[in-house]
Amino acid sequence: MQTENEALACQSVYLLHQWIETVFTQPRSEAVLQQLLTSFHPAFTMVTTAGNTVTLDAVQALFHQHAGSREGLRIEIDACTVLATTPDSVLCRYRETHHQAGIAQARWSVALIEVVQQQARWRFLQETAIA
Structure with missing residues (x-):
């Protein structure tokens, strides 16, 4: 049985990606963009499928630059599976598949999500492409 923090972290995985999809597909999604950006811890880092490490600043710039640019x-x-928990964080693994123009690109991702006072904030993300 999942703990409350585990459930909040898994829910965050789904919500965050709904918001990403909205930001990328709808040109005027400022309210959703703000929800998305506040879901990241200020010290957030990410390792991309290409092996590059990026900071929150780069992620924010990406969302601002590409808002509304990926119609369809x-x-x-x-x-989504919980791999480990601490009193204030949850480590989740999930599969993420992007569908666009008849092409599907999938990746496995592992996210460290801090859950404090029932608020989930993403601290770290590592993506691995599925060939």
């Missing part, structure tokens, strides 16, 4: 994008999340 659909992001599917499944297989």
Whole structure:
């Protein structure tokens, strides 16, 4: 049985990707963009499928620059599994598949999500492309 923090972290995985899809597909999604950006811890870092490490500043710039630029994008999340928990964080693994123009690109991702006072904030993300 999941703890409350585990459930909040898994819910955050789904919500965050719904918001990403909205930001990328709808040109005027400022309210959703703000929800998305406040979901990241100020010290957030990410390792991309190409092996590059990026900071929150780079992630924020990406969302601002590409808002509304990916019409038809659909992001599917499944297989969300809790790998480990501490009193204030949850480590989740999930599969993320981007569908656009008849092409599907999938990746496995591992996210460290801090949950404090029932608020989930993403601290770290590592993505690995699925060939």
